[in-house]
Amino acid sequence: MILVFGKTGQVAMELQRLLPEARFLGRDEADLTDPLACGRKIRDLKPAAVINAAAYTAVDKAEDDALVATLVNAAAPTEMAETCADLGIPFVHISTDYVFDGAGEEPFAPDHPTGPLGVYGETKLEGENGVREAGGVFAILRTSWVFSAHGGNFVKTMLRLAETRDKLTVVVDQIGGPTPARDIAKACVETAEQLKTDPNKAGTYHFSGSPDMSWADFAREIFAQAGSVVEVEDIPTSAYPTPAKRPANSRLDCSTTETTFGIRRPDWKAGLAEVLSELEIRP
Numbered sequence: 001m002i003l004v005f006g007k008t009g010q011v012a013m014e015l016q017r018l019l020p021e022a023r024f025l026g027r028d029e030a031d032l033t034d035p036l037a038c039g040r041k042i043r044d045l046k047p048a049a050v051i052n053a054a055a056y057t058a059v060d061k062a063e064d065d066a067l068v069a070t071l072v073n074a075a076a077p078t079e080m081a082e083t084c085a086d087l088g089i090p091f092v093h094i095s096t097d098y099v100f101d102g103a104g105e106e107p108f109a110p111d112h113p114t115g116p117l118g119v120y121g122e123t124k125l126e127g128e129n130g131v132r133e134a135g136g137v138f139a140i141l142r143t144s145w146v147f148s149a150h151g152g153n154f155v156k157t158m159l160r161l162a163e164t165r166d167k168l169t170v171v172v173d174q175i176g177g178p179t180p181a182r183d184i185a186k187a188c189v190e191t192a193e194q195l196k197t198d199p200n201k202a203g204t205y206h207f208s209g210s211p212d213m214s215w216a217d218f219a220r221e222i223f224a225q226a227g228s229v230v231e232v233e234d235i236p237t238s239a240y241p242t243p244a245k246r247p248a249n250s251r252l253d254c255s256t257t258e259t260t261f262g263i264r265r266p267d268w269k270a271g272l273a274e275v276l277s278e279l280e281i282r283p
Contacts, residue, residue: 002192003045005030005038005080006053010148011094014185015053023047030054032072035079042083049090049192052077053185055124059098060243062119073123078130085136090195090202092188097144097176097208099125102247105175107212109253110142110204118244128204137199139191141184141257144208144250145218147271148181149278158219159281162228172216172234176250177208180271187263194261201260206252209268221269225276227283 002019006012007026016024023045030041032054042050056062056072077093084091098121099114116122131138147153161168187207194201213221216234223230237246254265276282 001045001047002049002051003042003047004051004053005032008151009053009055010146010151010153010181011184011188012053013150014148014182015051015188018185018189032076033068035071035075038076039079039083042080042087046087047089049092049196050080050084051092051188051192052080053094053188055094056120059118059120062123063243066119066123069119069123070126073120074126074130077127078134081131081134081136081138084138085134089137090192090199091131091136091138092192092195093127093131093138093140094184094188095128095140095142096121096124097142097247097250097252099128099142100247102249104249105251107251107253108206108249110206110256117247120244137195137202139195139202140204141187141191142204142206142252143179143184144176144252145178146181146184147178147275149275150181154215154218155222155272155275158222159226159279162223162226162230166229167231167233168219169233169235169239170216170219171237171240172214173236174246174248174250175212175214177210177212177252177265178218178268178272179207179209180266180268180275182274183209183266183271187257190263191261205257205260206254207257207263208252208254208265209271210265212251221272225272225283226281
């Protein structure tokens with residue numbers, strides 16, 4: 001049995017489709033602001049592997065809520081990883097492109113120096129370090145620009161705005177790989193299964209959709225596939241200030257994920273078509 005922390009998030013929802021026999025823990029059963037309780041749950045349930053699909057993802061809110069973000073993104077996964085190490089079971093943890101500073105135009109390799117720009121990225125990086133230092137069999141899977149038919153995400157926001165507007169301004173100088181939550185879920189499961197048989201594959205990996213794209217061009221593809229007549233005007237990040245600074249470069253080098261696990265970067269445009277179909281949106 002695989003134990004998953006998270007129940008209502010985008011990746012957790014997709015994991016429920018893939019793993020109907022797995023055990024999923026929502027906030028009612030596993031409060032990540034109580035890390036020790038998370039460790040106790042793992043010991044009580046004795047799973048074959050653990051996937052942490054839960055996180056504090058409110059990037060802007062985290063700037064004023066550092067304590068809770070640290071508990072959820074750093075202390076909880078550290079406790080999970082330490083418990084898994086004690087029990088000798090694999091631990092898969094989802095992380096983010098926000099651990100990097102977003103400088104340059106080249107994709108970030110997993111071993112590239114980190115440099116988060118805000119509290120969210122700092123707490124996720126702290127969580128990564130805790131997972132590594134736990135000394136168990138783990139995989140940290142950094143991803144970016146997650147979207148699905150569930151919860152809040154860029155795709156659903158664009159579709160909602162398109163209902164009342166015929167023109168939108170969207171940032172053009174942030175580049176990254178949109179990633180379907182369904183593909184992240186598949187990657188997590190495959191990674192966990194391979195770690196069971198080959199613990200030497202433990203490490204930090206990247207997984208994002210292809211091709212890399214600006215938010216503005218991502219929006220154009222959404223409207224094109226949805227059949228929405230909406231004009232997208234390119235704007236710089238400076239014209240859309242937010243409490244937390246976003247990385248300009250979110251490109252991730254995913255080559256070691258493919259060579260180690262045989263998991264290729266997903267075609268996010270195909271994933272977008274699946275999401276629009278699930279939402280019953282037709283051109």
